[in-house]
Amino acid sequence: MSEEGWLDTLTWGLSGTSALAMMVGGVVPYIPQYLEIKRTENPEGFSLYVFGHWFELPLLFQSIIMNIAMMMIISLCVSIRNKGQLVHGKEHVFTDFDYDYFWEWTDVQSYVEFMMTFSTMGCLLMYVFIDSIVFVETAGFVSVLTEAMLAVPQFYKNFVSKSTFGMSRQMVLMWLMGDTFKTIYFFLRSAPLQFFICGCLQIFIDIAVLGQCFIYRKKNSHLIN
Numbered sequence: 001m002s003e004e005g006w007l008d009t010l011t012w013g014l015s016g017t018s019a020l021a022m023m024v025g026g027v028v029p030y031i032p033q034y035l036e037i038k039r040t041e042n043p044e045g046f047s048l049y050v051f052g053h054w055f056e057l058p059l060l061f062q063s064i065i066m067n068i069a070m071m072m073i074i075s076l077c078v079s080i081r082n083k084g085q086l087v088h089g090k091e092h093v094f095t096d097f098d099y100d101y102f103w104e105w106t107d108v109q110s111y112v113e114f115m116m117t118f119s120t121m122g123c124l125l126m127y128v129f130i131d132s133i134v135f136v137e138t139a140g141f142v143s144v145l146t147e148a149m150l151a152v153p154q155f156y157k158n159f160v161s162k163s164t165f166g167m168s169r170q171m172v173l174m175w176l177m178g179d180t181f182k183t184i185y186f187f188l189r190s191a192p193l194q195f196f197i198c199g200c201l202q203i204f205i206d207i208a209v210l211g212q213c214f215i216y217r218k219k220n221s222h223l224i225n
Contacts, residue, residue, distance in 0.1 A: 032170035034073050041080050042166050067115065075108045082106060141194055148198035151175060151205045158212045163219045172213070176206040 092101040094110035105111060122139075129135035151172070158164050183199030 030069055030073055030171060032174070033168040034076065036166070036168045037073070037076055037080065040166065041084070071108075071111065071115075074111050078106065078108050078111075144194055144198045148202045149205070150202065151209050155205060155209050155212065158209065158216065163216050164209075164213050165219070167213075169210075169213055172206060172209050176203065176210065179203050179206055 091106045092098060092110075093105055093107055094113045103111075103114075126136075126139065154167065154172075158167065179199060179202045183196060183203060186195040186199055
C-alpha cells in the first residue's frame with residue numbers, strides 16, 4: 001500500500017473513531033453517578049434537570065443513547081425516593097400540569113410522557129417550518145446552547161445546598177474530558193462558530209462545578225462523617 005493510501009486509511013480510521021467516541025462518550029460520565037446512587041441509595045446530590053441534546057447529524061445516535069441513559073438514572077432516582085418515603089404523600093404526575101412539581105414527578109412514566117410530548121411537538125414544528133432558514137438556525141442554536149448549559153442545574157443545586165455531597169466527581173471529570181474532546185472535534189471539523197463557543201462555555205461550567213468540590217469540601221467531610 002502506498003504512503004498516500006496509508007494516510008487515507010489512517011484518516012478514515014481516526015474519523016470513524018472520533019464519531020464513535022462522540023456517540024457513546026456522552027453516556028460514559030453518568031456511569032459512576034449511576035453506580036454512586038445505587039450504592040448509597042441517595043439521589044439527592046444529583047440534579048434531575050441534567051439532560052441535553054446534541055446537534056450534528058453524526059451525533060443523532062448519541063442523542064438517542066444519551067436520553068435512554070438519562071431515563072435509566074431518573075428511574076433509579078425516582079425508585080429510591082419513593083422507597084425512602086416513610087409516609088407516602090400525594091402523587092405528582094405530568095398530567096396534573098402542576099408547574100410547582102415540574103420534573104419532580106413521583107413516577108417514571110410522567111418523565112417518559114413529557115419527553116414523548118416534547119419530541120412530538122418539536123418534530124411537528126420542524127416539519128411545518130422546515131423551509132424557514134431562520135427557524136431551523138434558531139432551533140439549531142437553541143439545541144447547542146441547551147447542551148452547553150447541561151451542568152448548570154447541577155451547579156445551581158450545589159450552590160443552594162452549599163455542598164457537592166452525593167455528586168460523583170468522576171462524572172464531572174468525565175464531563176470535562178468529553179467536552180474538551182468535543183470542542184476540539186468541532187474546531188478541527190471547522191464547525192459553525194456557535195458550536196465552538198458553546199463548547200468553550202460548557203468547559204467553563206464543568207470547571208466551575210469542579211471548583212465547587214474544592215469550595216464545599218469542609219461541608220462534604222462533615223456530611224460524610
